[in-house]
Amino acid sequence: MAQIAVIGAGYVGLTTAACFSSLGHDVVCADIDEERVARLERGEIPIVEAGLEALVREGMDGGRLRFVVGAENAARSAEFAYLCVPTPQGDDGSADLSYIEAAARQIGPVLPSEAVVVNKSTVPVGSTRVVERVLGRDDVTVVSNPEFLREGSAVHDFLNPDRIVIGSDDQSAAVRVASLYIGVTAPIIVTDPPSAETIKYASNAFLATKISFVNAIAAVCEAVGADVKDVVLGMGYDKRIGHEFLKPGPGWGGSCFPKDSRALVHIADTAGYAFDLLRGVITVNEDQFQRVVAKVRELAGGSLDGVTVGVWGLTFKARTDDTRDSPALRIASLMAAEGAEVQAYDPAVKAPVEGIAPATDPYTVCDGADVLAVLTEWDEFRWLDFDKVAGLMRTPRVVDARNLLDKAALERRGFTYTGIGR
Numbered sequence: 001m002a003q004i005a006v007i008g009a010g011y012v013g014l015t016t017a018a019c020f021s022s023l024g025h026d027v028v029c030a031d032i033d034e035e036r037v038a039r040l041e042r043g044e045i046p047i048v049e050a051g052l053e054a055l056v057r058e059g060m061d062g063g064r065l066r067f068v069v070g071a072e073n074a075a076r077s078a079e080f081a082y083l084c085v086p087t088p089q090g091d092d093g094s095a096d097l098s099y100i101e102a103a104a105r106q107i108g109p110v111l112p113s114e115a116v117v118v119n120k121s122t123v124p125v126g127s128t129r130v131v132e133r134v135l136g137r138d139d140v141t142v143v144s145n146p147e148f149l150r151e152g153s154a155v156h157d158f159l160n161p162d163r164i165v166i167g168s169d170d171q172s173a174a175v176r177v178a179s180l181y182i183g184v185t186a187p188i189i190v191t192d193p194p195s196a197e198t199i200k201y202a203s204n205a206f207l208a209t210k211i212s213f214v215n216a217i218a219a220v221c222e223a224v225g226a227d228v229k230d231v232v233l234g235m236g237y238d239k240r241i242g243h244e245f246l247k248p249g250p251g252w253g254g255s256c257f258p259k260d261s262r263a264l265v266h267i268a269d270t271a272g273y274a275f276d277l278l279r280g281v282i283t284v285n286e287d288q289f290q291r292v293v294a295k296v297r298e299l300a301g302g303s304l305d306g307v308t309v310g311v312w313g314l315t316f317k318a319r320t321d322d323t324r325d326s327p328a329l330r331i332a333s334l335m336a337a338e339g340a341e342v343q344a345y346d347p348a349v350k351a352p353v354e355g356i357a358p359a360t361d362p363y364t365v366c367d368g369a370d371v372l373a374v375l376t377e378w379d380e381f382r383w384l385d386f387d388k389v390a391g392l393m394r395t396p397r398v399v400d401a402r403n404l405l406d407k408a409a410l411e412r413r414g415f416t417y418t419g420i421g422r
């Protein structure tokens, strides 16, 4: 079993640390955030992620998982150092590598000889070389091993991946990284670093493309009187298309699709290819936020000025507490900019976010509302008392941007219902 340092205790780092320890490795996970580390040492998990708490406790109780402040304190005895730090969007759309470089600078002087540094953060083509240069160590190899987990099912995805991608020019380092996934059954693709780095961006961009495509088809459905639910069902049975990532909604968001799609456009531009298809995918997504606002405006009678909108859902999707680049927040702020009074509820968001102080229950936000907008697909929204909701609202009108609710049942209760593409 290997000694692994994981640098960064966020969605990816914490999941990587907990899962590698559950596979039997000795893991030390480092973060720069002292409070985060203190909470983790007490067994408190700072993010909502199914199964993570149990795995962290199991690792800590078994003595295979520790948390420390500072990357250098994790790296001293590491055979492998996994970089799981942020790669946010820079001003020009490119990925900002400053966290990666800082982490590499911290671990470079202390890594044992023959250690392997692994880029798990999503990094542009050429970053393996950047890390090599910053480390300044001839006896340390840098390997790319991108991560494909989804928030909300991170542990499951890490332990049951569709594939493991390893990018390295050094075959023995690639084999060493592959051997860490002992007990995980998945195809392993060993390739060169630029290909591994491109696989990660191409995969996210393709998924974003599927969603923008289906959101565009939903717009067509509205224009021609078709029902997008039936259309995607009919498309999805074609095995070449598949059912996944064909749910129309308020647009895609989250901590990765927005920044990664822009980063790939930038990577392509810099390399001399104008990726107009992906630019279009991003534009369709921006339009989708506006289309949802337009639906609320229309139900409100043509203007949002002075209109009270109840919002259900603030996270970028259900089963996570993450609000980074959330379509719900974008739509709420666009409505507020048109003069709407937005009152919001989300089962996973308790603290104020981007000027919105969330209510403590879903009914409160319906009180006196002119329109209700469902922006995140939390299952619990389906099972609420809609007679009570209708009674609380000034007028029972709902924009269901996730096609989550039962349209016929709501209309029977007197609601005016608008979904997406139906």
Ligand code: NAD
Binding pocket: 007, 008, 009, 010, 011, 012, 013, 030, 031, 032, 033, 036, 070, 071, 084, 085, 086, 087, 099, 102, 103, 106, 120, 121, 122, 123, 147, 148, 149, 150, 151, 255, 256
């Ligand atoms: P995050 O913001 O949740 O976590 C990053 C953590 O790194 C933070 O806790 C931060 O304090 C810490 N950190 C920053 N610099 C550090 C340093 N020098 N030493 C120690 N800790 C440091 O980020 P995330 O969502 O886990 O994403 C990390 C990377 O993984 C990004 O490149 C992202 O694109 C990629 N990724 C994310 C997901 C996802 O679902 N969130 C999935 C696949 C890939």
Ligand code: UGA
Binding pocket: 122, 147, 148, 149, 150, 151, 152, 204, 207, 211, 244, 245, 246, 247, 248, 249, 250, 251, 252, 253, 254, 255, 256, 257, 316, 317, 327
């Ligand atoms: C996404 C990818 O699915 C992961 O494979 C990848 O590792 C990760 O990005 C990353 O690189 O960070 P995640 O951001 O957790 O994972 O969320 P997704 O489940 O992909 O959803 C992204 C957005 O698309 C959400 O806003 C979601 O509501 C939306 N979506 C998704 C739809 O509107 N329709 C769909 O059919 C699917």
